[in-house]
Amino acid sequence: MSSQATTAGATTVYQVTGMTCGHCEAAIAEEVSAIPGVTSVKAVASTGRVTVVATAPLDDEAVRAAVDEAGYELVGRV
Secondary structure (H helix, E strand, O other), X not given: OOEEEEOOEEEEEEEEEOOOOHHHHHHHHHHHHXXXXXXXXXXXXXXXXXXXXXXXXXXXXXXXXXHHHHOOEEEEEO
């Protein structure tokens, strides 16, 4: 698990499979951004990593459901 203290809240990095392009990044960012408390999402297709900043620690199952809704698979926390 990778967590950093920031002024925005809790930062968590997840590994996601299936991302290949900017459209993939945008689709994941849009779905994960809809989770209550999420303030920032950065998806990077080349590494498969999704960095999420939220006001409080996130429920991994909520993130998994959002990634699944976007059409990708959450492997777990980095």
